[in-house]
Each structure stands twice: as C-alpha cells, then as structure tokens.
Amino acid sequence: MKTAFDKAIGTVPPSAVDVDAVIRRGRRTVWLRHARRAAGVGVAAVAVVAAFVRFTPAPERLDTPGWTASRPPSTAPSLGPVSADIEQRLNAAFADRIATDAPGAGYVNPDPSHKPRIATFISSYQKAAADRDGVPFEEHDYEAVALLKDAAGVSQLRVVMFDIYAFPYSCQTVTADCEISARPNGDRVYRGIEQVDGKKKFVAAVGKADGTTVEVESFTDLAEKSATATGLHLDWKPKGFGKARSTPLLSLDELEEIAADPRLSFRP
Amino acid sequence: MKPADEADYRDFVVVRMEQLRRTAYLLSHDWHTADDLVSTALHKLYCNWARARQAANVDAYLHRILVNSWIDVQRRPWSRREEVTGTVPDAAVIDPGGDEAGLLEMLRALPKGRRAVLVLRYYCDRSVEETAEILGISAGTVKSQTARGLDGLRAAMTGEPGVSA
Numbered sequence: 358m359k360t361a362f363d364k365a366i367g368t369v370p371p372s373a374v375d376v377d378a379v380i381r382r383g384r385r386t387v388w389l390r391h392a393r394r395a396a397g398v399g400v401a402a403v404a405v406v407a408a409f410v411r412f413t414p415a416p417e418r419l420d421t422p423g424w425t426a427s428r429p430p431s432t433a434p435s436l437g438p439v440s441a442d443i444e445q446r447l448n449a450a451f452a453d454r455i456a457t458d459a460p461g462a463g464y465v466n467p468d469p470s471h472k473p474r475i476a477t478f479i480s481s482y483q484k485a486a487a488d489r490d491g492v493p494f495e496e497h498d499y500e501a502v503a504l505l506k507d508a509a510g511v512s513q514l515r516v517v518m519f520d521i522y523a524f525p526y527s528c529q530t531v532t533a534d535c536e537i538s539a540r541p542n543g544d545r546v547y548r549g550i551e552q553v554d555g556k557k558k559f560v561a562a563v564g565k566a567d568g569t570t571v572e573v574e575s576f577t578d579l580a581e582k583s584a585t586a587t588g589l590h591l592d593w594k595p596k597g598f599g600k601a602r603s604t605p606l607l608s609l610d611e612l613e614e615i616a617a618d619p620r621l622s623f624r625p
Numbered sequence: 626m627k628p629a630d631e632a633d634y635r636d637f638v639v640v641r642m643e644q645l646r647r648t649a650y651l652l653s654h655d656w657h658t659a660d661d662l663v664s665t666a667l668h669k670l671y672c673n674w675a676r677a678r679q680a681a682n683v684d685a686y687l688h689r690i691l692v693n694s695w696i697d698v699q700r701r702p703w704s705r706r707e708e709v710t711g712t713v714p715d716a717a718v719i720d721p722g723g724d725e726a727g728l729l730e731m732l733r734a735l736p737k738g739r740r741a742v743l744v745l746r747y748y749c750d751r752s753v754e755e756t757a758e759i760l761g762i763s764a765g766t767v768k769s770q771t772a773r774g775l776d777g778l779r780a781a782m783t784g785e786p787g788v789s790a
Contacts, residue, residue, distance in 0.1 A: 361728055362728065362748050365729045366647055366651070369647065372642065372660065373656075373657070373660040375664075376635060376639065378664075379664055379667045379671060380671060384626070387626065387672055524657070537657070
C-alpha cells in the first residue's frame, strides 16, 4: 500500500521547509525556555531570601526603606517572547486602525454594565501545551471583537492573532472565493469572501516573518447562530443594536492592511 | 544545543524530510499545510532533541509530534471555517480509475482518526503498538480503526456500504 500511496502522491513539489530557519527559531525558543527557567529560580530565590529576612529578627534590615518581601527584583529581565503590555498595545493599534479605516462608524457598547468596551484583546490561550504531545510548546492566541455602527447598519469586526509558526490557510477548505498571495515584503496573505448562514463575511489574514499570523474578519450579520458557526465566542447577546449591514463594513483591501499593520504583532 | 548535537539533528531531519512531507500531505491533502506541519513538527523536535534521542524510536517520536500538530491544526478556529448546511450530501463514490489516482480522495473521505491510523500503519510502517502510542489510543482501537478505514476505502471504491460497523 505504501507504493500505491507514493504513486498517488505523484510528483512532490519543491519543499518550502527551511531547515536553517527551523533551527534558528529552535535556538531562540530553547534560549527563552532556559532564560525563563533561570528567572523562575531567581525569583524563587529572592522570595525565599525575602521571607527569611522578613521573619528573622533583623531590625536594621526591616527598617530599610522600600524593602518588602513582595518586591520583585529590580533587575528581572523581560523573558517572554510577548511583551507584558501586549493587550494594551494591541487594543490601541486596533482602535487606531478602526478610526482610520472606518471614520464614519461608531462603537456599539454591547453591555451597558461594563465600561465602554469597544475592542478588547483577550488572551484566550497562552500556556505550554505539554500534555498534548509530550512537548512543551508555548503558543499565543489573542482575539478582539468590535461592534461597529454606521448609517448602513451594524456589523462586527474581529481580529484573531496566533503564533504557531505556520500559515495554515488553504483555499481547499473554504467554500467561497479565496486567494493566497504574498505581500512585497514576503508576508503571506489569505483573502476570502465566505458565506455563513447566507451572510457575507470578508476575511483577510497575513502571516508575518516574526511568526505572528493576524486574521481580520468583517461580518454583516449579528445573529448568535452565525457567531457560533464561525467559532466566535461572545459574552453578550448581539441583539437589539439595530439592523445589520447588507455588506461588510470594510473591504478586503482594508482588512488586509489592518492584518499587515506592523503594530499588530507579538514582536513588533 | 551543542554544535555536534545540532549537526546530528540536521542529518536526521534532512534524511527524513521527503518522507515526512509526504506523510504530512497524506494527512492534510495540501502541500502548503503539509510544509507548515513539517516546519512546526521539526521545531518541536529541535526544542526537545535531547529527550527525543533518548526515545526508543526517534522516528515514532517525530511521527507523534507531526500527527499531534495536525490534530492541533484541526482544532484551530480557521479550520472550522466550513459552510453549515442542513442538507446531507449523497455518499461520494470515487472512481479509482483503475490505478492509484483515486486513492488520495478515498483517504480524504475517511474520518480524520481513521485517516491517521491508515497513514501511520501503511505509509509510515508503524506497528499497531507504535500507532496506538502515537495516537494515544489502545491497540484494539487501532485494529478496529484500521479495519474500518480499509473498509471505508473499499466502500468508496465500490459504492457499497462497508462491512465493519
């Protein structure tokens, strides 16, 4: 059967796997892992020392201004591949893009009990998936949704960012028009016009050199059924905010430019 | 990683690259996806090369990473981008054309679990026990999935319902 499979596969296209690039990325990951581990040991050591100092009669130390057990080491390095302010940074970039690309649209506050939440990046997955395949591997997955309203109606704009060192888009799995291309700087681009429950959705995704993939979607429909069908997780009822737009708010070109924005990156 | 270890890793990867890409292609049915899967798997292998070399079978270890990477891809939001329809399509009858031309389509028509079992068993030459270890299922499940997978291939070729339940 193996021979039959090989015959069925036929001619194999040139490989896009760059072993040197894999090794470079692997070196960085290993370095970060070691650095993170070392930092953990360092922080633990500081905590132990601090606790010892706190509970040991040593008035001269306890009287030292500013010295507390909970104070982190001032020299603690930034160890993660993702900066600590990533949510604020991405929120600001996303809001700025909306202001630029959709100047006539206003935000719809989905939940009056909350503070105006117009676009929120949420870390939906950021952990070492060690149990899945026995290999510790950190991934990042951020998501933001903005509910926008203009004279033509209400629509959703959604941004998903993930970090899996792959550009996993293929026109084979999409039911509507789509194309795969590349930007002048080599970033890979996916553009698609998809139908979900008869509603139109524009999707653009850009795979960047630093490993970040940004997917931007614009919906015309607000129904929960549609949101569920597309994997969109909403913590509010998207009803009662007016009629939905007949066409997505932003064009594919605009979505691609948002996705390609260098500020929307884990490592800008 | 020491330079000598890195050289070992490179030698190991380069020799297996062609076979690995073909395996990824059989799983994903798309060369872009296959290459991305291979890149992801090789990156994970690099990060755990010291542990991998201690494994009884490094090839099985790599296959495990590859298959799990593929499973992870299936769970991602963009992999769920399929049209929802209330109409169940007719069962596909694939014309094998008298040679292996239809084999890939038949494989693609199988559920993902059975597809993975068949690829590991009959393309990667993994034993029942190794396949069970890679997929995290029992040997008995591998045997039944293999039988049903082969049955599914036959059903796709003939248009007749499979024998195995």
